Amino acid sequence: MAKKAYKLVVTGPYWAGKSTLVRSLCKDSFSIDAQGTTIVMDYGKRAYQEMDISLFGTPGQSRFNKMIEMLGRDADGILLVIDSAYPETWPYAVTMIKEVMKAENTPCVVCANKQDLPKAWSPDIVKKNLGVLNPVIGTVALTGKNVETALESLMKLIEEEKGKEKRDV
Amino acid sequence: MSEIEDSLSAIKKIEGVDSIVLVEKVGLAAESSLPKDKDTAEISAMAASLWGLGEFFIKRLGSGKLECISVESKRSKILTFPFEGKVLVISTKKDVATEELNKKLASLLSV
Numbered sequence: 001m002a003k004k005a006y007k008l009v010v011t012g013p014y015w016a017g018k019s020t021l022v023r024s025l026c027k028d029s030f031s032i033d034a035q036g037t038t039i040v041m042d043y044g045k046r047a048y049q050e051m052d053i054s055l056f057g058t059p060g061q062s063r064f065n066k067m068i069e070m071l072g073r074d075a076d077g078i079l080l081v082i083d084s085a086y087p088e089t090w091p092y093a094v095t096m097i098k099e100v101m102k103a104e105n106t107p108c109v110v111c112a113n114k115q116d117l118p119k120a121w122s123p124d125i126v127k128k129n130l131g132v133l134n135p136v137i138g139t140v141a142l143t144g145k146n147v148e149t150a151l152e153s154l155m156k157l158i159e160e161e162k163g164k165e166k167r168d169v
Numbered sequence: 170m171s172e173i174e175d176s177l178s179a180i181k182k183i184e185g186v187d188s189i190v191l192v193e194k195v196g197l198a199a200e201s202s203l204p205k206d207k208d209t210a211e212i213s214a215m216a217a218s219l220w221g222l223g224e225f226f227i228k229r230l231g232s233g234k235l236e237c238i239s240v241e242s243k244r245s246k247i248l249t250f251p252f253e254g255k256v257l258v259i260s261t262k263k264d265v266a267t268e269e270l271n272k273k274l275a276s277l278l279s280v
Contacts, residue, residue: 030225032221032222033221034217035195039194039196040218040225059218063197063210063211063213063214065214066211066214066218067215067218
């Protein structure tokens with residue numbers, strides 16, 4: 001029997017740690033970048049339980065919105081990565097999901113990344129400030145801390161969503 | 170006017186050439202004498218993405234340095250070339266005089 005395949009999108013503002021997160025979650029990954037900034041995408045693939053997962057990391061700067069929109073199409077789930085120590089970028093993170101990707105109802109988990117920085121805000125404060133109901137997990141993509149937890153949390157949401165869809169049919 | 174600027178403006182004057190933009194590989198319009206309009210920022214981001222993808226393709230699936238990416242529709246043609254560490258984007262009508270364009274481009278790219 002063929003394995004179930006899922007498309008996950010890793011998005012978020014510039015310099016939040018999206019590429020690092022993709023690398024951290026997938027041993028098999030690549031990034032198309034210029035001078036250290038993603039200009040096309042990051043891509044990683046891996047297995048999760050009995051499933052095949054493809055992770056697509058988007059660029060973070062608004063001038064690449066078309067690319068972000070394109071990569072976001074038909075995503076099964078989203079990992080929204082934000083820099084916990086840089087609250088000025090948080091409002092744009094929410095905009096990316098709602099307006100750029102038009103994926104407000106897609107299962108989404110927020111990675112409150114860079115929790116190792118002294119000025120990092122806690123996941124609870126991040127959640128309150130973002131004004132979202134989605135799970136917010138404190139991560140350190142650089143060391144891999146909690147990135148698996150974030151993925152597990154997202155996969156759980158996706159499975160719940162798929163279950164709901166089946167019931168609705 | 171420098172030889173480069175001269176060639177760029179000569180290309181711009183070819184009948185059928187709609188626009189010409191010089192793009193930094195990080196997706197911003199490069200400093201040049203070329204006119205900028207409301208679409209320049211978007212063209213720059215898309216061209217950098219396209220070029221990044223093209224370089225990746227060649228590296229993974231082909232060999233040598235990427236020399237051109239051409240995107241065509243029934244009515245128009247967009248050509249991108251490496252130029253001075255940047256990407257030169259030329260948008261033309263499909264039926265543009267290719268020979269004249271190639272000649273001008275050859276002289277520009279050999280500068």
